[in-house]
Every structure is written in C-alpha cells, then in structure tokens.
Amino acid sequence: MSKAKKIWRFLSSMQFAIALLVLLAAACALSSLVTQGQSYTWYAARYSERMAAIILALQLDDAYHSWWFLLLNSFLVLNLILCNGKSLPGLLKQYREMGELPAQRPGVEREGITEPEAVFRAMGMPHPRRGVSAEGKEVLYAHRNRVGIWGAWVCHLGILLLILGFSLGQMTKEEYVVYGVPGQLRRVGDTNLVVGIDDFRVELREDDTVEQYTAEITVYDLTREGDPGESAGISVNHPATLHGMRFYQNSTGWAARVQITKAGEPLQDTVLCAGEYLPVEDMPQLVVYFNAFYPDYVLIKGQGPATQSGKLNNPGYLYSVYYQGEILGMNVLTGEDTLTIDDYEVVFSEPQSYTLIQAKRDNYTWLALAGGLVTTLGLILAFYLQPRRLWAIREGERWRLCGLSRKGGVLFAEELDVAIKSTEKGELPHAES
Amino acid sequence: MLKAENTLFTIVMLLYFAAMVGYFLFIAVKKDPVSRLAIALQALGLILHTAALILRGIGAGRMPLTNQYEFATSFAWGLSLVSLIFVLRFRFPVLGAFAAPVTFLVIGYAAMQSKEVRELMPALRSNWLGFHVSTAIIAYGSFGVSFVLSIIFLLRDKMRDHGFLDTHIPTAEKLDLISYRSVSLGLLFLTFTIVTGAIWAERAWGSYWSWDPKETWSLVTWIVYAIYLHLRIRRGWRGKSAAVFAVLGFICVMFTYIGVNTWLPGVHSYA
Numbered sequence: 001m002s003k004a005k006k007i008w009r010f011l012s013s014m015q016f017a018i019a020l021l022v023l024l025a026a027a028c029a030l031s032s033l034v035t036q037g038q039s040y041t042w043y044a045a046r047y048s049e050r051m052a053a054i055i056l057a058l059q060l061d062d063a064y065h066s067w068w069f070l071l072l073n074s075f076l077v078l079n080l081i082l083c084n085g086k087s088l089p090g091l092l093k094q095y096r097e098m099g100e101l102p103a104q105r106p107g108v109e110r111e112g113i114t115e116p117e118a119v120f121r122a123m124g125m126p127h128p129r130r131g132v133s134a135e136g137k138e139v140l141y142a143h144r145n146r147v148g149i150w151g152a153w154v155c156h157l158g159i160l161l162l163i164l165g166f167s168l169g170q171m172t173k174e175e176y177v178v179y180g181v182p183g184q185l186r187r188v189g190d191t192n193l194v195v196g197i198d199d200f201r202v203e204l205r206e207d208d209t210v211e212q213y214t215a216e217i218t219v220y221d222l223t224r225e226g227d228p229g230e231s232a233g234i235s236v237n238h239p240a241t242l243h244g245m246r247f248y249q250n251s252t253g254w255a256a257r258v259q260i261t262k263a264g265e266p267l268q269d270t271v272l273c274a275g276e277y278l279p280v281e282d283m284p285q286l287v288v289y290f291n292a293f294y295p296d297y298v299l300i301k302g303q304g305p306a307t308q309s310g311k312l313n314n315p316g317y318l319y320s321v322y323y324q325g326e327i328l329g330m331n332v333l334t335g336e337d338t339l340t341i342d343d344y345e346v347v348f349s350e351p352q353s354y355t356l357i358q359a360k361r362d363n364y365t366w367l368a369l370a371g372g373l374v375t376t377l378g379l380i381l382a383f384y385l386q387p388r389r390l391w392a393i394r395e396g397e398r399w400r401l402c403g404l405s406r407k408g409g410v411l412f413a414e415e416l417d418v419a420i421k422s423t424e425k426g427e428l429p430h431a432e433s
Numbered sequence: 434m435l436k437a438e439n440t441l442f443t444i445v446m447l448l449y450f451a452a453m454v455g456y457f458l459f460i461a462v463k464k465d466p467v468s469r470l471a472i473a474l475q476a477l478g479l480i481l482h483t484a485a486l487i488l489r490g491i492g493a494g495r496m497p498l499t500n501q502y503e504f505a506t507s508f509a510w511g512l513s514l515v516s517l518i519f520v521l522r523f524r525f526p527v528l529g530a531f532a533a534p535v536t537f538l539v540i541g542y543a544a545m546q547s548k549e550v551r552e553l554m555p556a557l558r559s560n561w562l563g564f565h566v567s568t569a570i571i572a573y574g575s576f577g578v579s580f581v582l583s584i585i586f587l588l589r590d591k592m593r594d595h596g597f598l599d600t601h602i603p604t605a606e607k608l609d610l611i612s613y614r615s616v617s618l619g620l621l622f623l624t625f626t627i628v629t630g631a632i633w634a635e636r637a638w639g640s641y642w643s644w645d646p647k648e649t650w651s652l653v654t655w656i657v658y659a660i661y662l663h664l665r666i667r668r669g670w671r672g673k674s675a676a677v678f679a680v681l682g683f684i685c686v687m688f689t690y691i692g693v694n695t696w697l698p699g700v701h702s703y704a
Binding site: 031 | 552554555556558559604606607611613614617618620621624625627628631632633635636637638639640641642644646649650652653656657659660663664666667693697
C-alpha cells in the first residue's frame with residue numbers, strides 16, 4: 001500500500017476519530033480548570049510563576065482559540081468528511097439491498113413456523129414481499145426502519161455543520177456593547193448604526209428582586225437619509241433584530257447627572273455611567289472618574305463603602321480625580337456634597353439606571369443550529385430506528401424464519417420469540433441462532 | 434401548597450427507602466412476590482414524587498427546575514422513572530436493588546439543600562428552561578441507570594455461584610445491550626439538553642456557546658459517551674470494557690452536575 005493511501009486510510013479511520021475525541025475531551029476538561037483570559041501576573045499570583053509561564057506557553061489562557069485546539073478541530077472535521085465520504089457508497093448499497101431478496105447470513109433463525117405472515121405482522125412488517133431463493137425455495141421477506149442505516153452518517157453530517165457554523169460565526173461575527181440612559185443616542189461600534197435609547201425600565205417585584213429589565217430602542221442607519229429608524233422593546237430573553245443587527249438587553253448599572261461649574265459658572269452638564277471618565281472641558285488633563293454608586297450608602301468599618309439595599313435611600317457616589325494621570329483623591333459624595341478642585345465644583349445628582357445593550361451580527365447561527373438539529377436527528381435514526389430484516393423460507397409445510405438486526409442482538413431475538421409465541425399458539429418452535 | 438409538597442417529599446423519601454429495602458429483601462429471601470412489592474412501592478413513590486413536583490411548580494408559579502434542591506429532587510425522579518421503566522421493560526427486578534440506593538442517595542442530597550422558593554432572575558424566566566432542564570433530568574437518569582447496569586455487569590462474575598441471582602440477572606450479552614440502550618437514551622437526551630441550552634443561551638446572553646464550565650463539561654460528557662459508542666463498534670468493546678467506560682461516563686455526569694457547581698462556577702452557578 002502506498003504511503004499516501006496509508007495516510008488517507010488513517011485520517012479517515014475510526015481509530016483516528018477515537019483518538020481525536022479522547023484528546024478533545026481531555027483538552028476541554030483541562031481548559032475548564034484554568035480561568036480563561038487572565039494575565040501572567042494573575043496566573044503567577046494564583047498558582048506560581050512557573051505555572052503561569054506554562055499556561056501562557058501552552059496558550060491555556062485562551063485554550064479554545066489556541067492553535068492546538070483549532071488543529072484538533074480541523075482534524076476532526078477532516079476525519080468526519082473522509083469517514084462520511086468513504087461510507088457513503090456502502091450505505092447506499094446497503095440501503096438498496098435492504099429492499100431486495102436477502103442473501104446474507106441471518107443473525108437469528110427459527111424453524112418450524114406455520115404462520116410466517118402473522119409473525120411478520122407482529123414484528124411490524126405487515127406486507128412482506130414474495131420471492132424465490134437461489135435454491136428455488138419460496139421466500140417471504142420484509143424490512144423495517146431502513147432509514148436507520150443513515151443514523152451515524154446523518155449525525156456526523158450534523159456535527160460537521162455545527163463546527164462549520166460555529167467556526168464561520170467566530171470568524172465573521174460582529175459584536176458590540178452600547179450603554180446609556182433614556183434620551184441618549186449611542187453609536188454601535190464602528191458601524192453605521194446608532195441606537196436611540198427611548199426608555200429603560202427595571203421592573204421590581206414586591207420583595208425588591210428584579211422581574212425584568214426592558215429597554216425601548218430605536219436603531220437608525222446613518223447611510224439611509226431620513227431613516228425613521230426601526231424600533232423595538234428588548235428585555236432579557238427577548239432580543240430584537242433591527243437593521244440586520246440583533247440587540248440583547250444584557251445588563252444594567254447606575255448613572256448620575258454630573259454638573260461641573262467653574263467659579264460659579266456652569267461648564268459641563270452630562271450623564272455619566274459608573275465606570276466612565278469625564279475630562280474637564282477646559283482642562284482635559286483633569287479627569288473625574290465615577291467609580292461606583294451606592295443607592296443606600298453605608299461605610300462599613302474595615303470593609304469600606306457598601307450599600308444596605310437596592311433602594312435610593314442614601315445615594316453615595318464614589319469618585320476619583322486624576323490630574324495628568326496621577327490620582328489626586330478618591331472619596332464618596334452623599335446628599336448635597338460638592339467636590340471642589342480649585343475653581344471647579346463637581347456635583348453628582350439624579351441617579352438612574354442605565355441599560356447595557358449587546359449588539360451582535362452572526363450570520364451563521366442558523367447553520368450551527370441546523371447542525372445541532374441534524375445531529376439530534378442522526379441520533380434518533382441511529383438509536384430508535386434500528387434497521388431490521390426478516391425473511392421466511394418455505395421448507396415443505398413449514399417455514400424457516402430468519403432475522404437480522406445489526407444492533408438488536410439478543411433483544412431482537414427475544415422480540416422475535418415473543419412474536420412467534422403470540423402467533424404460534426403459545427408454542428415456541430425449535431430455535432437455532 | 435409548598436407545605437403539602439414538603440410532606441409529600443418526606444413520604445416519597447420513605448417510599449423509596451422502603452422500595453430499596455424491598456429489593457434487598459427480594460434478593461435475600463429469593464421470592465418473586467417480594468420484588469413485585471418493591472416495584473409497587475417504587476411506583477407509588479414515583480407517582481407521589483410527580484405530585485410533589487407538580488405541587489411545588491404550582492406553589493412557586495413556575496417549573497420547579499431552577500435551584501440545587503429542585504434539580505436534585507428532579508434528578509432522583511428521573512432516575513426512579515428510567516430505572517422503573519427498565520425494570521419493567523426487561524423484567525429485571527435485580528436492577529431495582531442497585532438503582533434504588535442511587536435514587537435514595539440523590540433524593541437524600543436533595544433533602545440537604547435549601548427548599549426555599551426564590552423568585553427567578555430575569556435570565557431564567559424563559560420557556561426554554563423547562564425543555565432544557567427536563568431533558569437533562571432524563572439524560573442524567575438514563576446515565577445513572579447505565580452506571581447501575583455496568584456495576585451489575587462488573588459484579589456479575591462474582592455472583593455466578595449464587596444460583597438465584599444467576600437466574601435473575603440477564604445474560605452478559607443482554608445486560609450489555611440494556612446498558613447500551615440506556616446510554617443511547619441518555620446521549621440523545623443530553624444532545625437535546627445541549628441544543629435547547631444553546632438556543633436559550635443565544636436569546637438570554639447573546640451567545641449560544643461561551644465555554645462556560647457547565648457547557649464545557651456537558652460537552653466532555655457527550656464526547657465520553659460518543660467514544661463509548663465508537664469503541665463498541667471499532668474495537669468490539671463490549672462487556673467488561675464497555676461497563677468500565679460507562680462508569681467513567683457517569684463520573685463525568687456527576688462532575689458536571691455537582692463538581693462544576695462546587696469548583697467551577699460560571700453562568701450556571703444557580704443550577
């Protein structure tokens with residue numbers, strides 16, 4: 001056998017498939033134990049410097065996008081394509097042959113049958129065909145669940161579609177995050193789309209737990225002149241597709257109105273979300289950072305600022321001030337407190353919830369979903385539509401019954417015996433298998 | 434309603450315990466009527482267990498499948514259901530003697546969890562929750578039964594001289610096939626679980642697959658059972674080897690269920 005043929009045979013072999021599955025399972029299991037997407041410092045602090053170096057060298061910090069994980073998956077795809085390609089002619093032949101007069105060795109045989117048609121009926125094959133064997137004997141034959149032959153093949157096809165859909169999605173998808181409070185317009189990344197946040201509601205239950213987050217949004221396409229926009233309400237579990245982009249109500253946080261005055265004159269008036277910076281307009285090297293918000297602020301000794309509840313009983317705004325990148329100070333403002341920096345005065349007020357919206361375009365989600373459904377269909381075919389054949393050969397006054405079920409084995413033989421018993425007046429004829 | 438559920442839960446535990454004792458007694462006294470009594474106790478337990486779950490669902494105003502207690506009691510229900518089906522379908526009461534302790538252990542684990550009914554976070558308020566978790570229960574139940582069948586298979590040789598068990602335990606070939614059927618059922622339902630979970634995740638989190646530890650370990654479990662199926666074909670791994678592999682598969686199932694929640698929290702931390 002030539003070397004190329006040997007490689008071809010190996011790549012399409014089940015042995016290779018099993019090895020790949022073992023490696024994939026081990027890779028997934030190992031990767032799940034390592035927190036993904038952290039830095040060297042983080043891993044060194046968590047484990048040790050040596051371990052951190054190993055993790056980064058093996059790309060275990062981003063295992064599911066590492067070269068070795070992609071390689072394993074590529075080999076799996078290749079193996080599935082070759083395996084399905086190789087088995088296709090044989091399966092077509094088998095499928096065709098199942099409708100013909102059986103010529104193969106039976107898996108189970110029972111002799112002395114008097115009413116073969118009744119047994120066929122009891123086995124769910126009510127209309128056996130008649131034929132003549134090579135020895136010139138009359139034969140009754142039938143098959144059931146012929147389509148089940150395709151189970152494994154369809155399952156493999158489904159996995160291929162799934163991997164293809166997932167991979168194409170990973171390579172081409174666009175994903176952005178926009179956030180803001182009602183009344184704001186936010187650009188969706190570098191796209192031509194702008195999201196207008198028309199409304200945002202946090203629906204609370206009696207016990208103050210959150211029932212639902214709902215945002216009313218309008219999406220405008222800047223390339224379309226006079227675009228009236230497409231509007232929809234989005235909430236958790238209820239995304240909406242607008243201008244070809246899918247929008248998800250993802251998260252929420254606190255925002256506040258921030259007013260800056262200089263020598264008593266209004267300078268800036270804007271809404272700032274927690275986690276955002278605000279450079280002072282006429283002195284950009286001076287920056288106010290809104291660290292966090294505490295709706296029911298309390299200072300706990302030894303722990304620092306905290307909130308006692310989700311209710312707006314005592315709003316507390318944790319801020320930091322930076323000048324030329326150096327921190328000048330950090331504190332919490334409550335009530336009517338004002339932050340004074342030389343001539344500037346900063347006031348935080350009107351706390352409100354902002355919405356965080358995820359915008360995504362993945363044109364291949366349908367392919368991955370189709371892959372999942374085809375895989376499921378393949379498993380149903382493989383497990384629950386097991387192909388079986390039954391044929392009866394006339395031997396004088398009686399018949400010899402033969403059956404074949406690739407996966408049924410002893411259970412198929414038992415089922416056949418029950419069928420014979422129910423039709424042969426309680427008598428089980430001489431069994432041979 | 435929840436008080437009634439609590440009472441029923443206690444009765445169910447007692448019935449499962451009684452069924453377990455019944456199955457043990459059946460092996461000890463070697464009388465078939467005792468096995469019928471044990472089966473009846475388990476069936477009654479299963480009916481009341483179903484009623485308890487329905488009552489909890491009505492009391493909570495949602496599917497009772499969202500926290501550790503609810504999933505554990507549902508897992509026990511799935512185990513009891515699948516094992517009872519296999520006991521009756523294959524006329525195999527000895528299976529009950531091995532499955533009942535596992536069911537009792539799982540329902541005992543449920544009893545140790547907080548039974549408090551909490552309102553659902555928005556992400557869990559979805560019709561997909563029912564499909565996703567109920568298919569997982571059947572999958573776990575089926576894998577549990579395959580685990581029990583594999584244990585029986587592995588112990589079978591040691592019971593060979595035991596005349597009664599010898600006649601009440603199916604042949605090695607049949608036992609192997611029943612275990613294979615159980616794995617098949619489990620794998621099919623695990624696939625349903627993963628697919629429905631992916632559809633739900635896409636709607637709730639904007640990504641149908643994000644390598645969350647629970648997702649990853651469900652995939653690992655799926656792959657382990659896929660290897661099991663391939664080995665059966667390729668290497669003719671039947672009998673003992675297949676049984677050992679099915680036990681390994683169930684260890685993965687248990688790690689996905691308990692280990693991930695304990696050591697690898699992610700977006701499924703509430704499960």
